[in-house]
Amino acid sequence: MNKLNTYRAGADEGGHFGIYGGRYVAETLMPLILTVEKAYATAKDDPDFWAEFHYYMKHYVGRPSPLYFAQRLTKHFGGAKVYFKRDELNHTGAHKINNTIGQILLARRIGMTRIIAETGAGQHGVATATVCALFGLPCVVYMGETDIERQAPNVFRMKLLGAEVRSVTAGTGTLKDAMNEALRDWVANVDDTFYIIGTVAGPHPYPTMVRDFQCVIGNEVREQITEAEHRLPDSVIACVGGGSNAMGLFHPFLDDEDVRIIGVEAGGHGIETGEHCASLTGGAPGVLHGNRTYLLQTDDGQIIDGHSISAGLDYPGIGPEHSWLHDVGRVDYVSVTDYEALTAFQLCTEKEGIIPALEPSHALAHVTKIAPELPEDHIMVMNMCGRGDKDIFAVAKHLGIDMGGIDQG
Amino acid sequence: MPETRIGRRFAELKAEGRSGLVSFLTAGDPNPETASEIMAGLPSAGVDLIELGMPFSDPMADGPSIQASSLRALKNGMTLSKTIDMVRGFRQHDHETPIILMGYYNPIYKYGVDRFLADAKDASIDGLIMVDLPPEEEGELCLPAIKAGLNFIYLTAPTTDDARLPMVLEKASGFVYYVSITGITGTRAAAIDDVRQSIERIRRRTDLPIAVGFGIRTPEQTAEVAAVADAAVVGSALVDLVRDNLDADCRAKPELVDRVLGLVGELAGGIRIAAESSTP
Known part of the structure; x- marks a missing residue:
């Protein structure tokens, strides 16, 4: 295989890294995904956005x-x-808060007033509930029934932080089902809701955006x-x-x-x-x-x-x-x-x-x-x-x- | 005469002066035998086009009813290959009713796109509705499907604005499926005035027939939608009836098939009432 000049250029315009990535979502969500993409593309080149990000990294996260x-x-x-x-x-x-700070700043930029997230172990849920408390936005965290049982302390933390933790019983009641359920919520609440995905996965621009924050x-x-x-x-x-x-x-x-x-x-x-x-x-x-x-x-x-x-x-x-x-x-x-x-x-x-x-x-x-x-x-x-x-x-x-x-x- | 079964069916409906009824059921739900029996009875019960769900473990745009039906089918050994065989079985007795497979991309991707399209064509499947393949990903399956002679039916939603609509309609064929609510299947119904306005908006940009789905459960709702669209799609209500006619061990009760086909008959009646009341 030929060596590339850079491994850091991705994703391309369609959100692809080679054959991976992309935007495989329902039509109802697609316009919103494009809005997020556009908003992030603008924010990414805005020094004020990064100044705010680094302010919170230093004074709130402790970086x-x-x-x-x-x-x-x-x-x-x-x-x-x-x-x-x-x-x-x-x-x-954990590192999760780097990303949730970045995404909630973006959500605020595009005027979204309600935050949803999925969580497995509860770390991303806690990090999302934390930034929602910080910025005073309502927060719903989807978590598999099985995970709720094995991660009780984090469930309590999220509740203390003011988040609503919704138990997901569909499928096998784990992280992938929590993500399905968050996507279902998003489809039904496209007007006011921002989905803070917890990892470098999901439709473009999430993999790139989460990577940039991390x-x-x-x-x-x-x-x-x-x-x-x-x-x-x-x-x-x-x-x-x-x-x-x-x-x-x-x-x-x-x-x-x-x-x-x-x-x-x-x-x-x-x-x-x-x-x-x-x-x-x-x-x-x-x-x-x-x-x-x-x-x-x-x-x-x-x-x-x-x-x-x-x-x-x-x-x-x-x-x-x-x-x-x-x-x-x-x-x-x-x-x-x-x-x-x-x-x-x-x-x-x-x-x-x-x-x-x-x-x-x-x-x-x-x-x-x-x-x-x-x-x-x-x-x-x-x-x-x-x-x-x-x-x-x-x-x-x-x-x-x-x-x-x-x-x- | 239109070249495709879907085209012919909509031409016939137009000639009859009524809208069509599209039924959605999950292939292999609750088990392959019962599902085939239901499917075989759909045309005479009044269904004009059959939508057959390809079961998937993670149906992100579907509500609890259809999720559960997928899992029942998978639990009873349903696969994509068996779904295609189910259509082959149906085609031994019915050559006219259009069959559209609906589902998510991963099982097809794993099966192999070329192999899938060859088998689908061979089984006389007419069209595909792919929930997670928007026009942005048309290279995956839409373009190859059109090349293979299958209709690729695009979904449009209330969020598909005027700027985006032409792009979605550009490659659409067969008909346009209007998702009448922002939400998942089987949850709530849209206000009929909103539906009417949206259909007018889509009609200004395409000559394709327009089917409306999501949240249509009763003969009354079907009649309402049929009055403004070319077809009404009913899914979760039928799938719920399958669920309600299972015994404690999830086996089909003897009356299951008749119950489902009975509701189909009532829905088809709703469509015909709409046609009569709208006749000038």
Whole structure:
């Protein structure tokens, strides 16, 4: 395959990254999608829009998040020098807020007065409910019935923040069904409603727009690593569900050919078992939720629910730009199992005093595999995209530990 | 004489001086045998065009009724290939009633567009309605379908404004499907005055027949819509009746087929009343 002059030019006018992306939505929504596209195209070139965005990034989210040299883990691995991008220190505890701030500013620009969102683990729901509280807009979050049960603390958080959490029982009651339901709401409320999608997926312009908001991660890393090491890293690594934290870290490095880029998918019980969420490793191209991308699906094109210990990676698709980067070979996508992620979760907690979310624990699990084999002058940056407070009950359960009187319900 | 079954059917309706009834049912709901039995009875019960839903796990533009019908069909082993076979079975006894497949793109994409179009043509399927393929994505299936000799029916919505309408109508063939509400299937009905105005707006830009769907459930509503459009589409009300005639184990009760065809007959009656009352 010919090498491209740039990997950062997409999406094209129709929202495509190679054959991926696009605008596969019902006609009722199409005019609104075009309005969002136009509004974002204008906002993107407006310095005032970005000034406002960065104002909130600094004073509300707490950016820049630190780039932290994980000294004890580095010593433990005895190989590559490992840095964590500390996006788990953001307000609300994950990278999700970078995107929800960006989108709500856009929603306000086009005069929308009601916000809807989908959520799986509840992190995006919390981040959306948070910005709705901040700007005084009513917020409805769709969440699968199954997820509501396993993520009770986040459901309560959203309610405290004033959001209405609507339980989705259709289909299998998980993230993909929550997204279907949010799209149904949007179709019925096109006049006043803005849909804040939580990841780099959905119809154009969402994959591009969410990526641009999350690029604050990678842009900061470039500056911070240059300051710390006087050069760019040798590798950057992040977990991938829908893929927004990964895209935010990767995109600013796509054209630095010496930087190796690795995305880590959720391998669940193992790809061979069929119980996983690794769309790229174990799925095939298809069309869902407004875009063409790799999907977990049957031979008949029906969407299959994935499995992962991490609710945040539990989505049967992936952002279309990741699909393209996978096909053109610029990014290596690998997978790790639930068990490996759990082991990494414990290791990080013990060695660094950082309780990671189960999502970045997947990235760390891959770091534990490759870092020991790399030379000491290899600099690796991993995105610590969320903190693990929300996961301690799930982890306790998997470790067979009785939390006694502490009940997550 | 129009070249296609859809064209011929609308020409016949025009000659009869009435609008058409389009029925929507999901292929394989509640199971392949019962669904085929219902389908076989539709023309004599008064249906003029048959819309057959291709079951999909994630029907984003459909309400709870049609979602549930898709899942019932899939649970009972329905596939795209079996949907096409269902049409083949129907065609052994009926060569005239137009059949339109309606659904979402992924099952067809996975099946392979060329293979699908060849099989659809071979099974004498007449047209396609694809919920998630707007004109912006016409290269995927619309243009290949037209080339293969199938009608590609575009949806227009209340949100499709005058600036956009010509683009949607440009490649439309067979008829135009006007989605009468901003919303999902089976939820609420549009005000008939709004529908009339919208149809006039579309008629100024196309000679194609216009069918109206979403939210039409009763013979009265069907009559109302038939008075202003070339056809009325009824879906969720029929699908609900399938659901209501299942036993506790989701098996079809003996009276299911008759009940569904009975409602079809009443709806067809509504259409004919509309025709009589509008005769000058």
